[in-house]
Amino acid sequence: xxxxxxxxxxxxxxxxxxxGDETAFYKWSAGRLGTYPITAEELNRKYDSFACADDFFVMxxxxxxxxxxxxxxxxxxxxxxxxxxxxxxxxGSRRGKGYGKEMLKLAAEYAFTILKAERITxxxxxxxxxAIRCYKSAxxxxxxxxxxxxxxxxxxxxxxxxxxxxxxxxxxxx
Numbered sequence: 001x002x003x004x005x006x007x008x009x010x011x012x013x014x015x016x017x018x019x020g021d022e023t024a025f026y027k028w029s030a031g032r033l034g035t036y037p038i039t040a041e042e043l044n045r046k047y048d049s050f051a052c053a054d055d056f057f058v059m060x061x062x063x064x065x066x067x068x069x070x071x072x073x074x075x076x077x078x079x080x081x082x083x084x085x086x087x088x089x090x091x092g093s094r095r096g097k098g099y100g101k102e103m104l105k106l107a108a109e110y111a112f113t114i115l116k117a118e119r120i121t122x123x124x125x126x127x128x129x130x131a132i133r134c135y136k137s138a139x140x141x142x143x144x145x146x147x148x149x150x151x152x153x154x155x156x157x158x159x160x161x162x163x164x165x166x167x168x169x170x171x172x173x174x
Contacts, residue, residue, distance in 0.1 A: 001063060002061050002062070002063050002068060002099065002102045002103060002106060003061070003062060003063070003106070004059045004060070004061055004062075004103070004106045004107060004110060005059065005060055005062060006057070006058070006059060006060070007047070007058035007059060007060045007070060008060070009044045011060050011067050011070065012040035012041070012043045012044050013040040014066070014067050014091070015040075015043060015067075015070050015089060016037075016038055016039060016040050016043055018089055018090070018091055018092050019036075019037070019038070019089070020092060021036075022036040022037075022152075025037070025038065026151045026152065026156075027125055027127070027128045027131070028087065028088075028089055029087065030123075030125075030149060030151065030158070031151060032086075033046050033087070034046065047072075050072075050074070054075075054080075055074055055075045055080075056072070056073070056074045056075075057072070057073045057074070057115075058070065058071075058072045058073075058087070059071050059072075059073065059107060059110070061090075061099065061102070061103035061106065067091070068090060068091050068094050068099050068103070069088070069089060069090040069091060069094070069099055069100060069103045070087065070088070070089050071085055071086075071087070071088045071103060071104065071107045072085065072086045072087040072088075073085055073086075073107065073111060073115075074086070075115075075117075076121070080115070080116070080117070081116075081117060081118040081119065082117065082118065082119045082120075082121065083111050083115060083117040083119070083120050083121075084120070084121050084122065085104070085107065085120055085121070085122040086122065086123075088100070088103075088104070088122070088131070090103065095130070096130070100131075100134040100138070101134055101137045101138045104134070104135065104138035104140075105138055105139070108120055108138070108139070108163055112165045118164070118165070119162055119163070119164055120140075120162065120163040120164075121143075121160060121161065121162045121163075122135065122140065122160075122161050122162075123147075123158045123159065123160055123161075124158065124159055124161060125149075125151075125156045125157065125158050125159075126146075126156070126157045126158070126159060127156060132159070135161050136161075138163070139163050140161040140162060140163045141161060141162060141163070142159055142160070142161055143160045143161065143162050144160075145159075145160035146158060146159050146160065147160075
């Protein structure tokens with residue numbers, strides 16, 4: 001059974017080991033964490049630099065085998081109604097087995113019940129079809145908004161997805 005807990009600095013070694021190559025790194029980070037490759041120490045320094053009181057949370061998903069994934073959450077507004085998920089990653093040996101979907105559902109439940117968010121958003125590159133399928137299976141829906149980002153000199157299109165409490169509840173029932 002998967003559970004969530006706050007990220008610990010000791011998780012960084014596992015997280016960076018799940019980044020298979022440079023393309024995977026940029027699909028995961030959009031370049032916001034620096035350049036490839038990233039070390040565990042660099043990841044922790046970046047997370048520390050992002051952290052603001054009550055605005056930024058990094059959670060780790062774990063089970064009896066240890067850490068299985070990670071998701072970052074940050075509020076986008078002063079009223080703390082809209083939460084953004086990012087830096088979503090699952091252990092490569094566990095991908096395609098429902099861990100990502102389960103982690104996102106746990107994170108959404110935390111966001112809606114504990115943090116009282118009214119909307120969760122995330123961005124995903126169109127060239128990351130496995131992630132898109134995972135997010136949609138967890139109840140996220142496309143908003144129709146896209147933006148183009150320059151990644152390694154290439155234009156990558158990023159789709160905006162959202163989840164609201166009502167759609168999360170419908171997803172649980174199905």
